[in-house]
Amino acid sequence: xxxxxxxxxxxxxxxxxxxxxxxxxxxxxxxxxxxxxxxxxxxxxxxxxxxxxxxxxxxxxxxxxxxxxxxxxxxxxxxxxxxxxxxxxxxxxxxxxxxxxxxxxxxxxxxxxxxxxxxxxxxxxxxxxxxxxxxxxxxxxxxxxxxxxxxxxxxxxxxxxxxxx
Numbered sequence: 001x002x003x004x005x006x007x008x009x010x011x012x013x014x015x016x017x018x019x020x021x022x023x024x025x026x027x028x029x030x031x032x033x034x035x036x037x038x039x040x041x042x043x044x045x046x047x048x049x050x051x052x053x054x055x056x057x058x059x060x061x062x063x064x065x066x067x068x069x070x071x072x073x074x075x076x077x078x079x080x081x082x083x084x085x086x087x088x089x090x091x092x093x094x095x096x097x098x099x100x101x102x103x104x105x106x107x108x109x110x111x112x113x114x115x116x117x118x119x120x121x122x123x124x125x126x127x128x129x130x131x132x133x134x135x136x137x138x139x140x141x142x143x144x145x146x147x148x149x150x151x152x153x154x155x156x157x158x159x160x161x162x163x164x165x
Contacts, residue, residue, distance in 0.1 A: 058098040063128030064145040070097065071124070071132045072143050079141055090122045090134070091163055099124045099132075105160040123155035131155035 056069035074097040078085050085093075086109040095101045103125040109117055119137025125148055126132060133155060134143040148155050 060098065061127055064126040064130035064132050067099075067126060068132060068143065068145055071099070071134060072141075074099075075122070075134045075136070075143070076141055079136055085136070087120050087122065087161065088165060090120065090136070091165075094122065094124060101163060104163055105154060105156045106163060107156070107158075108161050121156060125153075125155050 056073040078093040087106040
């Protein structure tokens, strides 16, 4: 921890915001560096193609690959109906669709300095120990299947919010 005694409050807040952005950037970089995604990230076209599939259905007990189209269909339908949907709505939509809330992680809608987050990421660890990861933000919706972090067993790096609703 850096001592802040004698440092103006506005400067501490700015440094905190910069640090939070740096951590978020490093977290995203670590995802690709650590092999969470086995290929290039999904494009909006890939996600839209997967969500447009009307036959996408939930496979109880199925793995991430089996349920990715349904995951995408669920989140895309939510975002089509409410482009401003946040973390709670994303978790609720996935829970209503049959995904296990106890296996979910979701990032915050607000930054540590109470600004709107640029993106919200929701993930579900599936029975095959792979993760479905969806992100919505200023560039639209994208998703991927990734492996959980070996050291934590979680799908996401960094601090996520408690899903206590």
